[in-house]
Amino acid sequence: MNTSEQITVIKPREKGLHIDLKELWRFRDLIYLLARRTFVAMYKQTIIGPAWAIIQPLLTTGILTLVFGRFVGVPTDGAQPFLFYMCGSVPWSFFARCLEKTAQTFTDNEKLFGKVYFPRLCAPIATVLVTLINFAIQFAFFLLFLIGTNIFSAEKIQVSWGLVALTPLVLIEMGLLGLGVGIAVSALTVRYKDLALLVSFGVNLWMYISPVAYPASVLNSTYPALKTVFMLNPMSPVIEFFRAAYLGTGTFNAGYLLLSAGVTCVICFLGILLFNRVEKTFADVI
Amino acid sequence: MRDVVLSCENVSKQYRMGQIGLSTLRDDIDGLFARFTRKDARAGAEGQTPQNGKFYALRDVSFEVERGSAIALIGRNGAGKSTLLKLISRITAPTEGRITYKGRLASLLEVGTGFNPHLTGRENVYLNGAIMGLTRAEISARLGEIIEFSEIGGFIDTPVKRYSSGMFVKLGFAVAAHLEPDILICDEVLAVGDTRFQEKCIRKMSDLAGEHTVIYVSHNMHTLRQLCTRALYLEEGRLAYAGELEHAISLYAGASALRDTHIDFANVKHDGNLGKLARMEYLDINGVISCEYPMGGNISLSLGVHALEDVKNLRVNSLISRAGSGTLASSLSAPVYTAQAGDRTELELSLPLGGLGPGEYDAALWLCFTDPIGRMVSYDVVPNAFRFAVTQNLELNEGMLWNEKRHGVFRLPDTECGGKKRI
Numbered sequence: 263m264n265t266s267e268q269i270t271v272i273k274p275r276e277k278g279l280h281i282d283l284k285e286l287w288r289f290r291d292l293i294y295l296l297a298r299r300t301f302v303a304m305y306k307q308t309i310i311g312p313a314w315a316i317i318q319p320l321l322t323t324g325i326l327t328l329v330f331g332r333f334v335g336v337p338t339d340g341a342q343p344f345l346f347y348m349c350g351s352v353p354w355s356f357f358a359r360c361l362e363k364t365a366q367t368f369t370d371n372e373k374l375f376g377k378v379y380f381p382r383l384c385a386p387i388a389t390v391l392v393t394l395i396n397f398a399i400q401f402a403f404f405l406l407f408l409i410g411t412n413i414f415s416a417e418k419i420q421v422s423w424g425l426v427a428l429t430p431l432v433l434i435e436m437g438l439l440g441l442g443v444g445i446a447v448s449a450l451t452v453r454y455k456d457l458a459l460l461v462s463f464g465v466n467l468w469m470y471i472s473p474v475a476y477p478a479s480v481l482n483s484t485y486p487a488l489k490t491v492f493m494l495n496p497m498s499p500v501i502e503f504f505r506a507a508y509l510g511t512g513t514f515n516a517g518y519l520l521l522s523a524g525v526t527c528v529i530c531f532l533g534i535l536l537f538n539r540v541e542k543t544f545a546d547v548i
Numbered sequence: 549m550r551d552v553v554l555s556c557e558n559v560s561k562q563y564r565m566g567q568i569g570l571s572t573l574r575d576d577i578d579g580l581f582a583r584f585t586r587k588d589a590r591a592g593a594e595g596q597t598p599q600n601g602k603f604y605a606l607r608d609v610s611f612e613v614e615r616g617s618a619i620a621l622i623g624r625n626g627a628g629k630s631t632l633l634k635l636i637s638r639i640t641a642p643t644e645g646r647i648t649y650k651g652r653l654a655s656l657l658e659v660g661t662g663f664n665p666h667l668t669g670r671e672n673v674y675l676n677g678a679i680m681g682l683t684r685a686e687i688s689a690r691l692g693e694i695i696e697f698s699e700i701g702g703f704i705d706t707p708v709k710r711y712s713s714g715m716f717v718k719l720g721f722a723v724a725a726h727l728e729p730d731i732l733i734c735d736e737v738l739a740v741g742d743t744r745f746q747e748k749c750i751r752k753m754s755d756l757a758g759e760h761t762v763i764y765v766s767h768n769m770h771t772l773r774q775l776c777t778r779a780l781y782l783e784e785g786r787l788a789y790a791g792e793l794e795h796a797i798s799l800y801a802g803a804s805a806l807r808d809t810h811i812d813f814a815n816v817k818h819d820g821n822l823g824k825l826a827r828m829e830y831l832d833i834n835g836v837i838s839c840e841y842p843m844g845g846n847i848s849l850s851l852g853v854h855a856l857e858d859v860k861n862l863r864v865n866s867l868i869s870r871a872g873s874g875t876l877a878s879s880l881s882a883p884v885y886t887a888q889a890g891d892r893t894e895l896e897l898s899l900p901l902g903g904l905g906p907g908e909y910d911a912a913l914w915l916c917f918t919d920p921i922g923r924m925v926s927y928d929v930v931p932n933a934f935r936f937a938v939t940q941n942l943e944l945n946e947g948m949l950w951n952e953k954r955h956g957v958f959r960l961p962d963t964e965c966g967g968k969k970r971i
Contacts, residue, residue, distance in 0.1 A: 267730070272638055272647040292678035299675055303666040306707075377657045379638035380679050542641035545634065546563060 275542045281534055285381050292380055296388035301395060315399040319355060323348040330475045339477045339511035342411055345419075346509065348404050350474040353436065353504050356397040357497060358465045360440025363389045365447040365461045368544055375545065382541040383534075386445050390437045397433075408508060420510030425503065432503055432519075435526050439496055442530035449536040452544050472497040477505070479513050496522040496529070553761050554613040554636070554731055559645035561606040561631050605631040607785045608645075613731075617949070618757035620772040620793055621765045622800045623782035629765050632782070633657060633735055636763075651730030654680045656721065658735070665709035669700055669719055672708055676723045690726045697752070698722035699745075718745060725752050731761045736768075750775050754953070769797050774953050777906065777940070791840070794908035795937050798871065809833045816930050823928045825857045826887070828915055831933060839934070843906055843941035843950060843959075847899040853915065855887035862886070862927060865914035866899055870907060876957060877904065883918070901938060903959030905950045908937045 286293075305311040323344060330336045331343035338346040364386040368375065371385050412419050451457045469475075472495055481489050492498055499518035506514030606628045613619055623629045635642050637655035663672045673694055677687035695704050698718040708716060724732065732753070753762050754775055766772055772779070772793065779796035781789040789796055811831045818827070832850040833839060841847060851864065861883035868877045879899055887893055899911075915928040940949055950959070 267651045270638075270649050270653070272635065272642065272649075274643055274645070275641045289678070289681065291683050292675075292681075295675045295678045295684075299664050299667060299671070302671070303664055306666045374679075376639060378655065378679050380681070545640040 275539075281383070281538070282381065286383060286387075289381055289384050293384050293388045293391065296384060297391040297395075300388060300392045304392070312396075312399060315396045316403050319348065319352050319400045319403070322351045322355065326351060326475055336476045337480065339479055339505070339509075341419075341505070341509045341511045342415070342417075345404075345407060345411060346477075346505070346511070347475070348407060349504050349509055350501050352397070352400045352404050353501055354469060354472065354474045354497070355400070356393060356433075357436045357440045357500075358469070359393045359396070360390050360437055361444045361447075361465055362461055363393060364441050364444025365451065365458070367445060367448040368452050368540070369448070369458065383445075383537070386441055386448070389444075390441050393440075394433070394437065404508075419508075422507055422510055425507035425514070428503075429507065432500055435523050436497075436500055438530045439526040442526065442533035444533070445537040446529070446533035449533075449540040452540050468495075468497070471495055473501050477512055478502050482513060493518045493521065494525065496525040498522070550612075551615040552612045553615045553651065554647070554649040554763075555611070556632075556636075556647050557610050557645050559606060559609045559632075559635060559642045559647060560604055561628075561635060561640075562602050562604050562643040564602050604785050606635070606642075606782075609782075609785075609787045610645075611780055611787060611790050613761055613763070615730075615761055616758050617778055618754065618762045618764065618776040620776035620779040620796065621763060621782070622772070622779050622796050624800070626784075627782040628785040629782055630657075630735065631785075633733055633763075633765065637733060649731060652681055652727075653731040653733065654724050654727055654729035655733035656724045656735065657733070663708050663716070663720065666707055668707055669704040669711070673704075673719070673723050676720075677727055680724070680727050680729065682727055687727075690728075694719075694722045694726045697726065697748075714742060714745070721749055725749070725756065728756075729760065731763065732756060733763045735765045746771075754951075769800075772797070777949055777951055792906055792908065792937050792939055794870075794906075795840075798908055809839070811934055813930050813933075818928065822926060826853060826855045826859045826862065826885075826915055826927045828852070828913060828928050828930055829854050829892075831913070831930075833934060833936075839936040840939050841901055841936060842944070843901065843904065843938050844944040845901050845938075845941075847901065847936060849897040849899060851895045851897055851913070853885060853887070853893050853895060855889060855891045855893070857889050858887070859917075859927065860886045862915055862917050864895065864897060865916055865924075867912040867914065868904065868909050869912070870909050870957075875912075876909070877902075885915070903961070904938050905952055905955065905957050905959060906938050906940050907952065907957070908935065910935050 305314070308314065326347040327343050331338065331347065341349075367382075367386045367389070374385075375382065408419065408421075447457055447461060471492070473480075478489075478492065478498060481492055493515075499515070499522040502512045502514050503519055505512040609628075609632065621629050621632065633655065634640050634657070636647055636649070637653065637657065639657075663676065667675065670691070673691060674684060674687050677690075678684070695701070698715075698721075700715060700719055700722075703711065703715065708719070711719070724734075734753070750771060753764070756762055757775070762775070764772065764775055776793050778791060779789075779793040780787060781796040781799050783799075789799055809832060811833075813828050813830055818824075828851060830852040832852075834848040834850060862885040863883045864881040864885070866879045867875045868879070869875045881897060885893065885895060910932050911934050913930045913933040914926055917925045917927060919925055942948070945959070
């Protein structure tokens, strides 16, 4: 008989971290198809389809510009306000959507998980990929605005190309951070339904402690001592990074970005740990 | 050599009784406090309230499944069938024990799981295939066959939400069956489709069995008989029997289990003149514990007979039948019994089973006399004298599993080839 045949052993739930990367790799086609399924299902029978992806950040940016830029008069480190807010809100919404969507992993896939086996991590990874597509559309739009401004305005924007090259790495970091927090929440919501209600609320609060609607430099002048604590929020250096890379403004510091990457790794690790604990027996609980 | 593709070793699954999953953070915090403050009180209460207790949906289940077999999983509702399938399909983890399987396993616990209503049939085939662990290229290679089998035709590019429930089931089954898993698990999924399609599915599954392994759950004994040769019978979470399908069915149907090896005929009612001249009193079935014989085996019997009058040249006739069917076969002894009034004799009998195929049978015993003109005169009859089972005999059947659906109930003596000539 075929001796190369794979042998699967099913054992009781164990403590500790189990992440079978080889198995995930074998199921890469599933990740692709799950992402495709979500994407297609999301825009089927809508009139303007993926164009919805653009409207949402445009409105958000418009409101932010109006309220914070015009009414409140928050400084933008000298950047053009609309670009400044868009540069913050587009990456932020990528992260926020990763978090919110992966936080629903178990509730959204209850039926599927209850009937067939596949590595459960496929589902949140696919979610992050779909969100990434949305982000790409939005970011392309941001770049259009950026190029447009550069052509039509007198002041030229100092794009720092060295940092721009790092964008993919930062995107991976954001994805992992959203995934880590999201799957941790999703694992906890299996037992504590209350948490599901807190997610969007929590994400909102998180946005206010991240430099989305204001630059981090605001803190420098008013509360310099708080700066380090503020930068412990892994999203702060990330958004500052985007502003520094594409608009040439802000207080970007490579050390803080590394710290943010470190925090992300820890959160992601904890997330997978919690996810592991739940995935094997969640069908009994939900 | 035995090629085991799936083995369960001492598998148990424990569930907690009461409300699981409805807990909120507060409950758990309360529980945590209770553990510190009222530790003893709680421990005492737990033993008395079964609602908060634990129960085993499966307990210490061990079995092995060989490659190419078609296994029926039988049991009443709540016996643990679904739990067992869930454990094997890795939907939930066992509490104790371990399960090992070789190759790819596909489970159809519900047809069309993973189908997304908004996607077309084609897209869903790919998605479902990927869930079962295939790559896109492997699915593309089988797509034609799947579409043909499912009889979906032109609807393959229509979103499945517009499918009728029958089409949904057909496509779902077609996908699972054509992905050629090493082990296919089906949980009564065929109950939905029309009869013709059901039969098509069963044919497909029996084609798969042989090379692949099929585990099928159904309450429909007819379907099981068509498909399976062996069975696992679960009773209250324990594996009560693993072996021949017919025996498992009779256990499930609540029929008496294989009887004692010593059978007293004192309580057998005799009609008319039966039992007045000579009477069968008891039967010992020798050399076995379970009354299971490999195909082609011999049943060794000791029959106690009491002659009430002088009798001469009586023979013992064994009539073999099966629940729900008439007599399938008979075996006659030579005229062996001659006795004087009052004699008590024990006859040593050997009943060869010949080509009787695997299954469970009932045997009736007749004590009779053939008169000079060939008529059979009965002296005594015991209708359901004993029950026995015939099991597979790979040696006799040249390594072939006897499949009643394909080969019938009886294997006739081999066809002989008297000579060859060139034509």
